[in-house]
Amino acid sequence: MDPFSSEGELLTPHTSLYQGQYSSVLDFDTNSLSPTNRTAAQILKYRAQIALGQSSAVLSSLSASAASSPDLTSVRALALYTSDKKTEALSALESLVEKEGENGTVQVLCGTVLALAERYEDALSLLSKHQGSLEAVLLTTQIHLATNRLDLAQREVTAAKKWAQDNLLVNLAEAWVGLRQGGSLLSSTSYYIYSELASTPSSSSASSLLAQGITELHLQRYDEASASLAQSLSPSSDLTPSIKSDALAASVVLSLCTGKGTGEAWGELQQQQSEHVMVRDIEEKGKAFDEAAGKWRAKVAAA
Amino acid sequence: MQSSPSMLTKFESKSSRAKGIAFHPKRPWILVSLHSSTIQLWDYRMGTLIDRFEEHDGPVRGIDFHKTQPLFVSGGDDYKIKVWSYQSRRCLFTLNGHLDYVRTVFFHHELPWILSSSDDQTIRIWNWQNRSLICTMTGHNHYAMCAQFHPRDDLIVSASLDQSVRVWDISGLRKKHSAPTSMTFEDQMARANSNQADMFGNTDAIVKFVLEGHDRGVNWVSFHPTLPLIVSSGDDRLVKLWRMSETKAWEVDTCRGHFQNSSACLFHPHQDLILSVGEDKTIRVWDLNKRTSVQSFKRENDRFWVIAAHPEINLFAAGHDNGVMVFKLERERPASAIHQNQLFYVDKQKMVRCYDFSKKSDSSPLLSLRKLGSPWMPPRTLSYNPAERAILVTSPAENGVYELVHLPKDAAGAIEPTDARKGAGTSAVFVARNRFAVFSPSSQQIDIKDLSNSATKTIKPPPGTTDVFFGGTGCLLLTTSAVVALYDIQQKKQLAELAVPGVKYVIWSNDGLYAALLSKHNVTIVTKSLEQVSTLHETIRIKSAAWDDAGVLLYSTLNHIKYTLLNGDNGIVRTLDQTVYIVRVKARSVFCLDRQSKPKVLDVDPTEYRFKLALVKRNYEEMLQIIKTSSLVGQSIISYLQKKGYPEIALQFVQDPQTRFELAIECGNLDVAVEMAKQLDRPKLWTRLGTEALAHGNHQVVEMAYQKLRQFDKLSFLYLSTGDESKLARMAKIAExxxxxxxxxxxxxxxxxxxxxxxxxxxxxxxxxxxxxxxSSGMEDECQSILEATGFTEDQITLPTMGKALQPPKPIVPTHQANWPVKAASHSFFEKALLGEVGGLEEDTMAASNGFDHIDGAEADEGPTRDGALGEDEDEDAAGWDMGDDINVEVEADFVNVESADAGSGSSEADLWARNSPIAADHVAAGSFDTAMQLLNRQVGAVHFAPLKPRFLEIYQATKTYLPGMPGLPPIVNYVRRTVEEEDTRKVLPIVPRDIETIASVDLQEGYGAMRSNRLDDGLKTFKRILHSLMVNAVSSQQQVKEAVKIISTATEYTLAMSIELERRALSTDGEANLKKSLELSAYFTIPKLEVAHRQLALSAAMKFAFANKNLSSALSFSNRIIANGGSPKLVEQAKKVKSQCERSPQDKIDIEYDQFAEFDICAASHTPIYHGSPNAKCPFDGSLYHSQYKGQACRICEVCEIGAPASGIRLFAS
Structure with a gap:
């Protein structure tokens, strides 16, 4: 039986991982599990740790347990990559992909590493080997979205819906596609998926509230968006640095959209998360502006 | 047979056999006449016996209320008809005449007549005003069992044990008794001739029809309220339906079903139904059109004798061997559900309709539910799923059925549902986007089903569960007769339980944090995790409730709309004439459905509960607002405030000194307390004040109180402790x-x-x-003198050993000069606001005047009135530089190339934006700054882009959000659009912040504010920002383009004006040349087209400046302009004064370049006049004018565009 299925033992930590409730993944009690699932649960915990930015801790505990299984090796590859040992990670991964390409964990984790390295083609070809793994579907969807292939993402989700309707992961993929597509798909599917996640007690977390806030923002329901974002930014165990910075970025956009300038959130974001995509993007664009404006200055001077 | 589910008993009484019943037409009363000779008056709503009337001797069979007067009539086996007043609670008089039992008595609906039928085989009409018998109708040859007036026509119908039903024409009687004086002789003749006398020579009432068909005696007969139909009940166990025309009457059909004598029957007042009762202990309901049994209700032991219908509302009463029951045939609560601004409900025709709250408009029917359940049973509940636009309807028919139907997109009339999915169950609610729960009490099971109606999960609810409700996402609320339980569907476990008996409805607050549980007489408010917040009890039945946006629950009882706050404070909002079901509360409007299933809007005054809510939430600004805008004063509010511990707020409302004193003491406001104590001057008050002040450490007030009370000891001690030695010395003197x-x-x-x-x-x-x-103090001399005076010697005295004499400590700090650090008086924010409000206003007027220091009291607050001065310039621009949109093509080509270069990935949304739009702002949003700059250059001649940097980045930054994706991967980028609904990728466009509305309503007002309060530096920045915001922007209509152009010109004028004035202020006034320049600039300051109020400021400044420097001619022209503009009387007054002085010698002392009669503009660079017709250059964006030598330079106003550059005109809207 699939341990992640609705009746499986690992349902709770698995869904928690995808709802961004990393701390509850780490708190999950593995003692009562069957031995096979115990390893799987451990891998989930490692992934949560990596998502929390504790890659080095993962690395040290992995070397202790003499990582030999392909599953653990792929965890190690991800941990290596995220702790800035990129070449080491990629070399560790090469052989693994070749030999253990059929292993679900390897697919997802190595796929993640490849996606991080922006080797999207390789990632997709690895993921295409999956056999009914929704995680692989979800990762594939995100890669398609990252490469602006909305059509392929859409196709991926439609196919998955046929055999796994109403699973959290499919819902997420559907919501992502809806957000990118906009229009009625955004207002019906994405919005309802996220508002349901955010309002159900078991799945409500900083991450789902943030997602709800973002959909509301896209729908120009600014008051609601403001409430959701504020709620997601309120201190909680789920509020990891990366979610916080995304929430701050969304707050900046909200503040701009309501005509209030960039607001306090922008300062906070620049100060605390100088590596965030938005901060870097705006920095770059500032330079791009100066460059473009400079060309005109030259023209004026010449005239 | 079981009691049918839809017959709803509202009231039951226990008594001896009930033979007659009458409903009061307006009040919730029924009269019941009993076999035991008593007449009872009941309030069936409250269930109380109001009165008993006992004067008849033997059974009372007939009873009726008068429609308008406080009267009723009864007829009994003592052959008497009695007329009673229920106000004076006594029998007014008795009508004697019948020779046997009186069976029925009825009032006429308008004439002062009473109709009676009797076992003496006669039917009689009495005039109760002059208490006389006016007509006796004979013809029946057995007991006359029942006789009734026609509801409109001059007809009577009667039933008799002679097996016949007779219809009588009494138009003759009416003519005889109505206005006999106006009748001419001819009329009398005509009547005498036309009316054919019956066999007794009686022309007043004649038999019109004799209806034969029953083959036993007939017990009861009734007219239809509107149709020419008659229904009768007989001992042959049949209920017969008759129809009549002008000339004849005939039997239509028979309703068979009673298996014992049928004792009474009537038509349903509104629906096509017949109701009958019988000695077989049943009430039966028949379909009038099909004459088939619709439903029946059986009592265990009691034979039914009589039935009556309420004339207006859907209520019936039936009398039986052991009392009376009042019942409804069906629920009148319309099934409804709310989503955002829409109400979905089922009307009386069983059509689903949609009502829009914001437009207050009703849709045409969306869907017909005719086929759901039984035709005579309305649906019970409706649950709406916005994601699927589907509804889930339940009906109590067939022991509960539900139907899942998708609503059509548009209201296209009542179509029959095509894709309905059905099942059995009493309750069905959506619990998630694609799941609903169905409860069936018989199996005690809840099925969670998906939208294809197949069960995905089954839940065993706690035993005795009666109903299920939505319990927040993924949860259900289960009610049993005693408790409510919150159940998590996913985890399959009960999360919480609360003992609330008999919950019938659950209403969730708009934010989903609270729910109101309605029972018959209780409202319980709980949190979403089912913790009780408050509960309240009503003696009258609670019907419905809805939350207002602020979190106040408004609920309706049978006759009131009331409110309750979360903390349980409640009160009445308004009374109701008829019962309504509240569905939503929005500001002052309460939306509800009435018993006819029609949406209604009721106005309410939310002041009281808003105020109390503001108080609870400590939202003092709102309270202040409420106090200022409404007349919310009164003892109830004051005592409420005091009770709730807000004496300081109550203080604001009270005038009475005693109460004020009490409140002031309570909130520690000593100033007010002192004031009041002085006013009242009673020792008791001073004592309390002293104690309170001492506790505060306010010793000055304590001193005052002690002085008033003449408490010298305490005063001395006070002075000691404050170290006030001089006052202590004075106390010593006083003591002396x-x-x-x-x-x-x-x-x-x-x-x-x-x-x-x-x-x-x-x-x-x-x-x-x-x-x-x-x-002990070492005063040896003094010792000696004492010894001398007393004649003792030192040896004779033995003193105990003494230490050093104690001296009181000397004060180090003169604490008596000021109060000790005083306990902070609870100056609430509210008080501060009240005070600050006044202060703020003063400040405002100060600010308005003090900058222009030589103007006092300038009235600047005239509010912005737009004058569209530069509107006409637009055409000129477009015509001059019609360069078309060809740039678009070029841009597009660029992007095609980009795309094909990168084959693996698709084009991002940002690329689409740039491709979809010729507007610079959209290119900025797409991050394509290069093309945006090209566009701006062509459109408005922009070259100096640096000032636009914040605007560019602002737009760009607002376009992307970052959504967390897979754990470990960077977030997913999404693109924010302004075209939210758009599906076509060729039309999607990005959001552009600071839209025209924001600029008009926020930025522009900010600029005006800066002008008014003389913060010109800030104002200049604001107006420049407005110009930059508009230069790179997008609007949604041609109308808005015009508006934008208007704002650009306004901002330009203000920028120019402010720069002129700022230059003048920077100038020193020393030296002739500077003074001349100053005078000129102050004159030019009056030229830009500002709002009138602002221009008055400029004019007034210029006038005074000129006047002070003896430039009387200029001053005169300014004063004339001020007077012409009007406005603030003070300003005009001043101008008039200046004018009268100047007119004596209108000469300028210093010759300045200002021709008051010439038409000219101001050059925005040199701030000198450009006379009309002289060569000039223009900024292609804002239209500011320059002397031609400035051509090619950067515009001083917008700082971006090149003066005089060729341009096609700003483009903000892509049609």
């Missing part, structure tokens, strides 16, 4: 005056004044004490 030695001693002690003490002791002949005192 009063001859109070004790006090003197005390004061001396406090002062450390040994001399006085010794002297005083000596005076009092207390030499030993005096000696001891002197000795």
């Amino acid at each position: 005056h009063r001859g109070d030695s004790q006090s003197r001693f005390q004061n001396a002690l406090y002062l450390g004044d040994v001399d006085t003490r010794v002297q005083m002791l000596k005076e009092l002949d207390l030499y030993p004490l005096a000696y001891a005192t002197a000795k």
Whole structure:
């Protein structure tokens, strides 16, 4: 039986991982599990740790347990990559992909590493080997979205819906596609998926509230968006640095959209998360502006 | 047979056999006449016996209320008809005449007549005003069992044990008794001739039809309220339906079903139904059109004798062997559900309709539910799923059925549902986007189903579950007769339980944090995790409730709309004429459905509960607002405030000094307390004030209180403790005056004044004490003198060993000069707001005037009135530089290339934007700054882009959000659009912040504010920002383009005006040249087209400046302009004064370049005049004018565009 299925033992930590409730993944009690699932649960915990930015801790505990299984090796590859040992990670991964390409964990984790390295083609070809793994579907969807292939993402989700309707992961993929597509798909599917996640007690977390806030923002329901974002930014165990910075970025956009300038959130974001995509993007664009404006200055001077 | 589910008993009484029943037409009363000779008056709503009337001898069979007067009539087996007043609670008079039992009595609906039928085989009509018998109708040859007036026509129908039903024409009687004076002789003749007399020569009432068909005696007969139909009940166990025309009457059909004598029957007042009762202990309901049984209700032991219908509302009453029951045939609560601004409900025709709250408009029917359940049973509940636009309807028919239907997109009339999915269950609610729960009580099971109606999960609810409700996402609320339980569907476990009996409805607050549980007589408010917040009890049945946006619950009882706050404070909002079901509350409007299933809007005054809510939430600004805008004063509010612990707020409302004193003490506001104490001047108050002030450490008030109370000892001690020695000395003197030695001693002690003490002791002949005192203080001389005076020697006296004399400590800090650090009086924010409000206003007027220091009291607050001065310029621009949109093509080509270069990935949304739009702002949003700059250059001649940097980045930054994706991967980028609904990727466009509405309503007002309060530097920045915001922007209509152009020109004028004035201020006034320039600039300041109020400021400044420098001609022209503009009387008054002075010698002392009669503009660079017709250059964006030598430079106003550059005109809207 699939341990992640609705009746499986690992349902709770698995869904928690995808709802961004990393701390509850780490708190999950593995003692009562069957031995096979115990390893799987451990891998989930490692992934949560990596998502929390504790890659080095993962690395040290992995070397202790003499990582030999392909599953653990792929965890190690991800941990290596995220702790800035990129070449080491990629070399560790090469052989693994070749030999253990059929292993679900390897697919997802190595796929993640490849996606991080922006080797999207390789990632997709690895993921295409999956056999009914929704995680692989979800990762594939995100890669398609990252490469602006909305059509392929859409196709991926439609196919998955046929055999796994109403699973959290499919819902997420559907919501992502809806957000990118906009229009009625955004207002019906994405919005309802996220508002349901955010309002159900078991799945409500900083991450789902943030997602709800973002959909509301896209729908120009600014008051609601403001409430959701504020709620997601309120201190909680789920509020990891990366979610916080995304929430701050969304707050900046909200503040701009309501005509209030960039607001306090922008300062906070620049100060605390100088590596965030938005901060870097705006920095770059500032330079791009100066460059473009400079060309005109030259023209004026010449005239 | 079981009691049918849809017959709803509202009231039951226990008594002896009930033979007659009458409903009061307006009040919730019924009269019941009993076999035991008693007549009862019941309030069936409250379930109380109001009165009993016992004067008849033997059974009373007939009873009726008068429609308008406080009267009723009864007829009994004592052959008597009695007319009663229920106000004076007595029988007014008795009509005698019948010779046997009186069976029925009825009032006429308008004439002062009573109709009676009797076992003496006659039917009689009585005039109750002159208490006379006016007509006796004979013809029946057995007991006349029932006789009734026609509801409109001059007809009577009667039933008799002679097996016949007769219809009588009484138009003759009416003619005879109505206005006999106006009848001419001819009329009388005509009537006498036309009316054919019956066999007794009686022309007043004649038999029109005799209806034969029953083959036993007929017990009851009734007219249809509107149709020419008659229904009768007989001992042959049949209910017969008859129809009549002008000339004949015939039997239509028979309703068979009673298996014993049928005792009474009637038509349903509104629906096509017949109701009948019988001695077989049943009430039966028949379909009028099909004459088939619709439903029946059986009592265990009691035979039914009579039935009555309420004339207006959907209520019936039936009398039986052991009392009366009042019942409804069906629920009148329309099934409904709310989503955002829409109400979905089922109307009386069983059509689903949609009502829009914001437009207050009703849709045409969306869907017909005719086929759901039984035709006579309305659906019970409706649950709406916005994601699927589907509804889930339940009906109580067939022991509960539900139907899942998708609503059509548009209201296209009542179509029959095509894709309905059905099942059995009493309750069905959506619990998630694609799941609903169905409960069936018979199997005690809840099925969670998906939208294809197949069960995905089954839940065993707690035993005795009666109903299920939505319980927040993924949860259900289960009710049993005693408790409510919150159940998590996913985890399959009960999360919480609360003992609330008999919950019938659950209403969730708009934010989903609270729910109101409605029982018959209770409202319980709980949190979403089912913790009780408050509960309240109503004696009258609670019907419905809805939350307002602020979190106040409004609920309706049978006759009131009331409110309750979360903390349980409640009150009445308004009374109701008829019962309504509240569905939503929005500001002052309460939306509800009435019993006819029609949406209604009721106005309510939310002041009281808003105020109380603001109080609870400590939202003092709102309270202040409410106090200022509404007349919310009164004892109830004051006592409420006091009770709730807000004496400081109550203080604001009270005038009565005593109450004010109490409140002030309570909230520690000593200033007010002192004021009131002085006013009242009662010792008791001073005592309390003293105690309170002491507790605060406010010793000055304490001193005052002690002085008032003449408490010298306490005063002395107070002075001691504050270290006020001078006052202590004075106290000592006062004590001496009063001859109070004790006090003197005390004061001396406090002062450390040994001399006085010794002297005083000596005076009092207390030499030993005096000696001891002197000795201990080392006053040897004094000792000696005492010894001398008393004739003792030192040896004779033995003193205990004494230490050093104690002296009171000396004050180090003069604390008496000021109060001690006083306990912070609870100056609430509210008070501050009240005070600050006044202060703020003053400040405002100050600000308005003090900048222009030589203007006093300028009235600037005229509010923005737009004058569209530069509107006409637009055409000129477009015509001059019609360069078309060809740039678009070029841009597009660029992007095609980009795309094909990168084959693996698709084009991002940002690329689409740039491709979809010729508007610079959209290119900025797409991050394509290069093309945006090209566009701006072509459109408005922009070259100096640096000032636009914040605007560019602002737009760009607002376009992307970052959504967390897979754990470990960077977030997913999404693109924010302004075209939210758009599906076509060729039309999607990005959001552009600071849209035209925001600029008009926020930024522009900010700029005006800066002008008004003379913060010109800020104002200049604001207006420049407006110009930059508009230069790179997008609007949604041609109308808005016009608006934008208008704002651009306004901002330009203000920018120019402010720069001129700022230049003048920077200029020193020393020297002739500077003064001349200053005077000129102040004159030019009046030229830009500002709002009138602002221009008055400029004019007034210029006038005074010119006047002060003896440029009387200029001053005169300014004063004339001020007067012409009008406005603030003070300003005009001043101008008139200046004018009268200037007119004496209108000469300018300093010659300036300002021709008051010429038409000119101001050059925005040099701030000198450009006379009309002279060569000039223009900024292609904002239209500011320059002397032609500035051509090619950067515009001083917008700082971006090149003066005089060729341009096609700003493009903000892509049609």
